[in-house]
Amino acid sequence: MHLCRENSQKHPVTKTRIAVTGGKGGTGKSMLSTALAVELAKRHSVLLADVDVDCPDDHLILSIEREKIKDVEQDLPVIDREKCIKCGKCADACRENAIIFSKETGPRFIEDQCTGCTACMIACPVDAIGRKKRISGRIYRGKGNGVELLSAEIEPGQKEGSPIVNSAKETLSGMKNKWEIEIMDTAAGTHCTVISAVRDCSAAFVVGEATPLGAHDLELILELLSVLGVPAYIVMNKAGTGDDSLIEDIAKKRGLEIVARIPYSREIAEAYSQGRPVEHPEIEKIAEIARKMIK
Helix, strand or coil, X not given: CCCCHHHCCCCCCCCCEEEEECCCCCCCHHHHHHHHHHHHCCCCCEEEEECCCCCCCHHHHCCCCCEEEEEEEEEEEEECCCCCCCCCHHHHHCCCCCEEEECCCEEXXXXXXXXXXXXXXXXXXXXXXXXXXXXXXEEEEEEECCXXXXXXXXXXXXXXXXXXXXXXXXXXXXXXXXXCEEEEECCCCCCHHHHHHHCCCCEEEEEEECCHHHHHHHHHHHHHHHHHCCCEEEEXXXXXXXXXXXXXXXXXXXXXXXXXXXXXXXXXXXXXHCCCCCCCHHHHHHHHHHXXXXX
């Protein structure tokens, strides 16, 4: 499985950092993240990091007013035409095809494609590429229901979310507060943004739903976690509304446990839609597993 080069850097391991993730969108990751954070906060200090940067919504579920604490800036190349020798090395180095090159016109930069990796600047043999800054995202902070919240959000129109996630994690590392447990609410899928969020977690609760698409995407995220060496615990959401054996078969094949089965219910849907954290005995079961990870 391909892992993003940008995310291959080492991060310090946080013993009490747990991810809530899942391959498919809409499975209930944010519902579980917020409910788990509130349940754990009854006995522990908890930081919930919402790093689903394209659509952070934990502050809405918890009715928390966010306050911006920093902008996330990204380096963009600026080509000096007088220095440029039209060698094309900048275009060769660009993995995102953000630089189009021809011998006649030289390099042409497509800003919307750029992820700010600066490879083109390093590759240029005559230092003809400078840099400018643009805002690519924002980091927010808030508090409610006994939970500290850090929320990361990408600037509309930006392509790559992993730098925003990395900035959120750097912000966490620089905070003076020390929590007993940190919960990372990730985006859906197995792309770079998710890899950035889960790679230094000590465990992950993986939310799946018993549908063919849900089972397919659950397999993908479990494979990613296996490659990264992050232990996985399966949580079946909306249990009983589909073919539960789809999830059960995956768990059996991989030797994993389904640690909770959260039913689809009107009470849960109402709490979620009204900005109240979900309370349910299955959430309490997950919290007990998480508590055993605290060191």
